[in-house]
Amino acid sequence: MAWNVGRGRKGRAFVLGTASVAVLGLAACGSSEEGAGESGAAVSGVLNVVAVTNVYGDIAAQVGGDAVEVTSIIDSASQDPHSFEADTRTQLAVSKADLVIQNGGHYDEFMDQLLQTSGESATVINAVEVSGLEEHAEDEEHAEEESAAAESHAEEEEHAEEEHAHEHGEFNEHVWYDLESMQKVADQIAADLGRARPEKAAEFTANAKAFSTELDGVIELQEAAAAEHQGEGAAITEPVPLYLLDHMGLVNKTPEGFSEAIEEGSDLSVAVLDQTLKIFSSGDVKVLVYNEQTTSPETEKVLAQAEKDGVPTVAVTETLPEGQNYVGWMKANVEAVTSALG
Numbered sequence: 001m002a003w004n005v006g007r008g009r010k011g012r013a014f015v016l017g018t019a020s021v022a023v024l025g026l027a028a029c030g031s032s033e034e035g036a037g038e039s040g041a042a043v044s045g046v047l048n049v050v051a052v053t054n055v056y057g058d059i060a061a062q063v064g065g066d067a068v069e070v071t072s073i074i075d076s077a078s079q080d081p082h083s084f085e086a087d088t089r090t091q092l093a094v095s096k097a098d099l100v101i102q103n104g105g106h107y108d109e110f111m112d113q114l115l116q117t118s119g120e121s122a123t124v125i126n127a128v129e130v131s132g133l134e135e136h137a138e139d140e141e142h143a144e145e146e147s148a149a150a151e152s153h154a155e156e157e158e159h160a161e162e163e164h165a166h167e168h169g170e171f172n173e174h175v176w177y178d179l180e181s182m183q184k185v186a187d188q189i190a191a192d193l194g195r196a197r198p199e200k201a202a203e204f205t206a207n208a209k210a211f212s213t214e215l216d217g218v219i220e221l222q223e224a225a226a227a228e229h230q231g232e233g234a235a236i237t238e239p240v241p242l243y244l245l246d247h248m249g250l251v252n253k254t255p256e257g258f259s260e261a262i263e264e265g266s267d268l269s270v271a272v273l274d275q276t277l278k279i280f281s282s283g284d285v286k287v288l289v290y291n292e293q294t295t296s297p298e299t300e301k302v303l304a305q306a307e308k309d310g311v312p313t314v315a316v317t318e319t320l321p322e323g324q325n326y327v328g329w330m331k332a333n334v335e336a337v338t339s340a341l342g
Helices: 054-067 088-095 109-118 127-131 133-149 153-167 179-196 198-229 242-247 256-264 270-281 297-308 326-341
Strands: 020-022 047-053 068-074 099-102 123-126 233-236 285-291 313-316
Touching: 047 054, 054 068, 054 099, 054 179, 054 198, 054 326, 068 088, 088 109, 099 109, 099 179, 123 127, 123 179, 127 133, 127 179, 179 198, 179 242, 198 242, 198 326, 233 242, 233 270, 242 326, 256 270, 256 297, 270 285, 270 297, 285 297, 285 326, 297 313, 313 326
Parallel strands: 047 068, 047 099, 099 123, 233 285, 285 313
Antiparallel strands: 020 123
């Protein structure tokens, strides 16, 4: 089963944009009130960065150092980003931003609305677009469809059906679980901040390089896990950790209908739930990695079944846990899954 089974909530379609879009242009804040952070305090020479979650906020802080003041709109593991509703406080923060970092992929559509109504200058980094994962997934899908369509007329019809499904936004938008993508995001942050503060451009570039070097260590842990556990089965409740698990060599055994229904918040059939519960006694699943930020009676049943059948479980979140930085968080996730695999 392909890993890119995630779909934006409520079947949202993906709209292409640019990786780093200048709304009106990126400029350094001055010492006037116009350069104030969300608190309204004047911050001379400091760039205001607004990130959709504390994941991107942490990366921005590591790259920007003392040259940035970062506001993370969603900064708690108790918040569900999918159901977040922006308020006037959020609008104010975006209106004062020099740089905005959003996830994209219709994960955080409220950010598009905020940017459209802000009427202020900002540069926007869209992590999905910077990652290139959506484009890569499209290329792979089209290649597979063309190959299948060449075999028979029946498969040509299936190709058309799959193309129709893709038009409705079939993509795993949780790109912050892809470590190489976050290295690209860090580089983009450094480049955009450097254009705003040329005298600090070398510092931003060095900070991004240091971040990527740290992350290389976590990537090595993923590769070591893949060498030992390549092809072993894993189960999930939502597509949140799929990029990470994929790089660890694991194969998704979860019925697609289950993870899609949970992420979409749609009705889950009894048959699909039953099929999901049975995978844990099959011996094909070595670990269940579940999103503890979004739970339901169905996910609780799956968790209980895994524990009953002796399948180790690992909890992950969509936002950065309090007191951790991005690299340490991802390292802990990789180590937890590796430990669960035995």
